[in-house]
Amino acid sequence: MKEKFSIWTIGCQMNIADSERISSALGSVGFEESDDLNNSDVSIVNSCVVRQSSEDKVKSKLDKLSKHKKNIQQDKIIVLMGCMVGPITDELKEQFPEVDLFLQPQNYEPLVDLLYVQKGIDKDGCLSNLDIKPRISSFVPVSHGCDKFCSFCIIPYRRGRETSREIPVIVDEVKRLADHGVKEITLLGQNVDSYGYDLSEDITLGDLFESLHDINEIKRIRFQTSHPIDMDIRIIESIANLPKVCESINLPFQSGSNKILETMRRGYSREEYIELINVIREKIPNVAMSADVIVGFCGENESDFEDTMDLMQTIKFDKLHTAIYSERKGTISQRKMKDDVPMLDKQRRYKYLNDEQEIIQADLNSKYVGKIDNIMIEGNKRGKVFGRNNQDKIIYVDNPHLIEGTLVDVEIDYAGPWAMKGNLVH
Numbered sequence: 001m002k003e004k005f006s007i008w009t010i011g012c013q014m015n016i017a018d019s020e021r022i023s024s025a026l027g028s029v030g031f032e033e034s035d036d037l038n039n040s041d042v043s044i045v046n047s048c049v050v051r052q053s054s055e056d057k058v059k060s061k062l063d064k065l066s067k068h069k070k071n072i073q074q075d076k077i078i079v080l081m082g083c084m085v086g087p088i089t090d091e092l093k094e095q096f097p098e099v100d101l102f103l104q105p106q107n108y109e110p111l112v113d114l115l116y117v118q119k120g121i122d123k124d125g126c127l128s129n130l131d132i133k134p135r136i137s138s139f140v141p142v143s144h145g146c147d148k149f150c151s152f153c154i155i156p157y158r159r160g161r162e163t164s165r166e167i168p169v170i171v172d173e174v175k176r177l178a179d180h181g182v183k184e185i186t187l188l189g190q191n192v193d194s195y196g197y198d199l200s201e202d203i204t205l206g207d208l209f210e211s212l213h214d215i216n217e218i219k220r221i222r223f224q225t226s227h228p229i230d231m232d233i234r235i236i237e238s239i240a241n242l243p244k245v246c247e248s249i250n251l252p253f254q255s256g257s258n259k260i261l262e263t264m265r266r267g268y269s270r271e272e273y274i275e276l277i278n279v280i281r282e283k284i285p286n287v288a289m290s291a292d293v294i295v296g297f298c299g300e301n302e303s304d305f306e307d308t309m310d311l312m313q314t315i316k317f318d319k320l321h322t323a324i325y326s327e328r329k330g331t332i333s334q335r336k337m338k339d340d341v342p343m344l345d346k347q348r349r350y351k352y353l354n355d356e357q358e359i360i361q362a363d364l365n366s367k368y369v370g371k372i373d374n375i376m377i378e379g380n381k382r383g384k385v386f387g388r389n390n391q392d393k394i395i396y397v398d399n400p401h402l403i404e405g406t407l408v409d410v411e412i413d414y415a416g417p418w419a420m421k422g423n424l425v426h
């Protein structure tokens, strides 16, 4: 009988990408994936530290797994990976002695070594397959860590300084993904726009786009997450000039108030942010803009919130990822500022922002009705095939025979705030 492994993942796309790679590697050397974390032979918990609640959930999983190992399945292998592994690992080792391995993000080799010793896997076969995941649209981490130290964020303390992977290494990996049927890649970095700065002054994300653009089988290149400070003209021009690079940019602004931007330590003003969007829209007229925003940050009064509302209404984002501020232990804001906005105010502002955003989204999407757009088929949801266009909009099509990875033209006949529907154009 095949040995079973299970991966529980929480957090961002970087973690999903890491889990996909490990899943693919273990599958390729004969392990069977299971969704029963407790009863698997190898149980992997892929952790996130962005919110305290995520860390609490991870600890609760480890607690359950440790009890299961002690009482029922002594030869089980428990692995903790992801952002919780780092400076506080010693503390975690003491708290969870049943955990066999602590893996930092993108550092899979100790797991391969352990399975080689304990389960006798073919180590070389496993290593060579670590990046293979035959999905049409795959994530590719290109850098990790962050040097920005925004006052509300724990990432720089846990993921460390920004480190970029070399271009030839990424190109090689993407070619192997393409050999396995991948047609679209999303390049991931905590701050993807600063890609390459640590390698050489001359290397930018634009150079990486160009190198990947030459891979025939790859039809679309996406990237996230951007930072207004590092999104420079060279990157903007390469998005404009390279047809495979999608015209969809996620550029978090976090607050529309200069006072709050300063205490958040974001390093730009609302005026600079708006100017940057103007440049982007001038160079890439069809661009879809999305952003992240936090409401209820320390010291945010009604006038600061109005500035945020004003900014989002001025820009009119295609999508907005909104979050209510909550304290995260170890961050600058938790140590030096007061979480002084009452929860009821935070919730009211959050709702108001989201309600207004929904109206903007519905209005922007309605302009697609009657137009023909090109989408890449990605899967099937509730009996309907769907894909995304260049601008990252989800479009459903009434045609069950379309194959994943195909690029098709559809005429859009319905648009709501979250998705659209269209018919195949023959």
Ligand code: SF4
Pocket (backbone or CB within 6 Å): 146, 147, 148, 149, 150, 153, 154, 155, 156, 190, 191, 227
């Ligand atoms: S840019 Fe700011 S919010 Fe983003 S990962 Fe870095 S510190 Fe965190």
